[in-house]
Amino acid sequence: xxxxxxxxxxxxxxxxxxxxxxxxxxxxxxxxxxxxxxxxxxxxxxxxxxxxxxxxxxxxxxxxxxxxxxxxxxxxxxxxxxxxxxxxxxxxxxxxxxxxxxxxxxxxxxxx
Amino acid sequence: xxxxxxxxxxxxxxxxxxxxxxxxxxxxxxxxxxxxxxxxxxxxxxxxxxxxxxxxxxxxxxxxxxxxxxxxxxxxxxxxxxxxxxxxxxxxxxxxxxxxxxxxxxxxxxxxx
Numbered sequence: 001x002x003x004x005x006x007x008x009x010x011x012x013x014x015x016x017x018x019x020x021x022x023x024x025x026x027x028x029x030x031x032x033x034x035x036x037x038x039x040x041x042x043x044x045x046x047x048x049x050x051x052x053x054x055x056x057x058x059x060x061x062x063x064x065x066x067x068x069x070x071x072x073x074x075x076x077x078x079x080x081x082x083x084x085x086x087x088x089x090x091x092x093x094x095x096x097x098x099x100x101x102x103x104x105x106x107x108x109x110x111x112x
Numbered sequence: 113x114x115x116x117x118x119x120x121x122x123x124x125x126x127x128x129x130x131x132x133x134x135x136x137x138x139x140x141x142x143x144x145x146x147x148x149x150x151x152x153x154x155x156x157x158x159x160x161x162x163x164x165x166x167x168x169x170x171x172x173x174x175x176x177x178x179x180x181x182x183x184x185x186x187x188x189x190x191x192x193x194x195x196x197x198x199x200x201x202x203x204x205x206x207x208x209x210x211x212x213x214x215x216x217x218x219x220x221x222x223x224x225x
């Protein structure tokens with residue numbers, strides 16, 4: 001089952017614009033992670049934010065976490081055509097199982 | 113970090129047959145995870161595989177359909193049994209997660225005809 005939902009389901013922007021994706025989840029988490037997947041292949045880890053953190057940056061990526069609203073957002077600034085991919089949030093549940101539960105994903109298309 | 117070799121990368125199988133997917137990790141890990149990604153969908157966790165014990169399956173997945181082996185700390189297999197076209201998906205193995213990032217194999221793209 002999915003832990004959370006992402007919106008939008010699909011996003012199309014022009015190169016140079018910013019892209020924002022949102023993730024909502026249902027249960028208490030240890031951390032929240034964002035992954036990218038190109039063309040249905042293996043996933044690449046982008047960034048991890050812990051439950052006691054509110055914002056984190058990595059290069060052109062900015063992630064926020066609001067545990068009171070059970071939501072997170074991923075901002076990609078100055079997007080490039082190479083950013084075209086599916087983006088997934090994934091939550092590590094606050095239990096001993098170490099299970100990573102994925103959201104529904106956002107398909108991002110960056111037009112050159 | 114961890115590097116995972118997953119094979120086969122893709123296969124086309126006849127309905128009613130079984131396929132075994134292998135994942136080899138370059139380091140010893142306690143837990144390995146198997147996911148299914150149906151066409152155009154997100155990843156759904158099938159089961160957690162621990163060395164030396166039975167795999168733990170998520171709701172909707174059963175051992176008879178998806179038997180898992182975990183003979184040592186670097187290797188696991190997932191078998192998709194008695195396949196039907198509905199089993200056509202990408203299957204991925206994963207290690208890590210916890211306090212750090214997870215690492216994924218490149219996936220097995222399965223088509224059942």
